Amino acid sequence: MDSPLIRITDLKKHYQMGGTTVRALDGVSLDIEPHTFTVVMGPSGSGKSSLLYLLGGLDRSTSGQISIGGERLDQMDENALALFRRRTLGFIFQSYNLITSMNAAENVSFPMQFTGIPNAERNQRALQLLEQVGLADRAHHRPAELSGGQQQRVAVARALVNNPSLILADEPTGNLDTASGVTVMQLLSELHRSGRTVLVVTHDPRMTRFATHKIYLLDGHVVDEDEYQSAALEMSQGSNESLEIK
């Protein structure tokens, strides 16, 4: 068995909201192996997005350790984090986050502007990736001219443009219809099969069929599948207890 790509130890993320301390993550510890497809499941407010943003170095933890590929993210300064993201990570967001004034190819090549790769090479790589996600004929269309599924496929191509070893996806199918959602998940599955580590946070149980590993989060804690399922059952039976905010 490989040594873990991601090691999280006693990770906490607390923040203040209207005088109340919200414990988004409250002592999470877990390992994620390389070349796995991990789905982090949890209802809204369980802390799964917080976990993803901390793993992506986009936010700072309250305490705890995050290590990716042996590098301690919690000890990096802003500049080192930016370079780490550029080198190692690819992000996919629920709302795509495409730049509306740029066409699909420009959006895909956008992250490479910060790497110093020559322009011609950037364009070539963007077109190649758009072809890979089945959007070669849409390269010069702007986001407004693309469907939600197509926009998310552009975002997937963009996430791959710097050839990252770890793909982090935040509710990638959240804004998509079922068919488009399946297409995107299949794309992510292909990325996993090509040797990348994929971590998806979602509350959609259908996504687990592509996963090699599943992590369940409830109220900022990692729980086992049984506990998660019983909580989900309670929720579906109309329990008055909120699972979302502790």
Place this chain on the structure above:
Amino acid sequence: MKFFDLLRLILGNLSRRKARVALTAIGVVIGTAAVVILVSLGIGLQKSATDQLYGIGDLTLIDVMPTYGGEGGYYVGSGGGGPAISLSSELQEPALLTNSALEQLRLIPGVKAVIPRDYLGTQTVIRYQRMEGGVNIIGIGTNDLSTLGMEAGQGTTDLAKGTVVIGVMTPYNFYDPYQRPGQETPPPPELLNEQIQLIVIKWDQDGNEIRKTLSLRVTGILNETGGEADYSIYLPLDLVKSMNEWAYGTRINYNKTGYNQVIVKVEDPNQALDIADQITALGFQAISPQSFLQGINNTFLILQLVFGGVGAIALLVAAIGIANTMAMSILERTREIGLMKAVGATNRDVLSIFLGEAAGIGFIGGLGGIIVGWLAAQAINVIAIIYLAGQASQQGGAPPSVAVYTPIWLPIFALIFSTFIGMLSGLYPALRAATMIPVQALKYE
């Protein structure tokens, strides 16, 4: 991030918001144009004034006078916009302009010629045919007045024995002493190559008038200088010295008494002030038109700063516009900033992009401003010269050659300044963008 990638991204971002960029840049256009026009006007006024001063006095000449000791000597300094001459209350050692002192002056680096001169210190009359006139008579220690930068409008500047070179206004001093009332005033005589009589007058102890007449041929008429030379006639110094000796009845030994005045000609007008200082350090008094020019220049520098300041206020207003546009832009693009950071842009990259965009607005506005400013300056120049030429012809003065002058450094400076102002205006919004926490930027609604 490579410079050309940054530039391409900045240009792309600016072109995405053409209308807003154009509207913001118009403020910079107005500010920069105001700076260019007003500073050009200040420089034009200065140029006009100094050109006229160049006409009056040769800036390569320094008038040197002896110091006779005691209090209250002149001190001529090179500094500041204050008076070119100031009175010194310090006790001074006498410093006479003897021949050995002249040798000392000649040894100062940059000195081209040291020429003594003296005035005829007694009453004189010049006569041509029936006409007579009064005149200023200067003896000069050179046989060629061109050494002093003088030019002959007619004839020569050479001074030979028995000849005289006259100032251009000298003929206008002649009048007919025998003119009867009602009789027409004769025109000024044409004196070139004519013989004139120089009558030197002195009185004996009993008060009897004694006259001595010299016959001189006019070999040259100098060009107009606007100064003393126009109303003077120039003779060899030895001749004036001998006439002074005759008039005063005593021998003059310049080695003992020194010359009353010496003209120092320097090679480069820019050295004149420095050399004047060196002459002053030797104990003599030195007056250079350059020191007046420097005073004028300092005054005009203040004027230009005031004019530039007025223009800068317009630029300041434009700067606030840029700051506002950038702040709005950053607010609208918060998620884009979050994305930039998520895909690996460093804080410095983000700062460079937004500072570059602000500088770009300043640059575009600056470029437009110098074009508008230059065109407006040319238009003002044409109108002002026509108007001032009309005024000058009515009042008999020389028409100005230029009213508004835009030196090459001004548009370059204006462009750099407006770009800098743009960058400065964008600094705070850009810093805000650069230091945004990525997750907050990405979640911004």
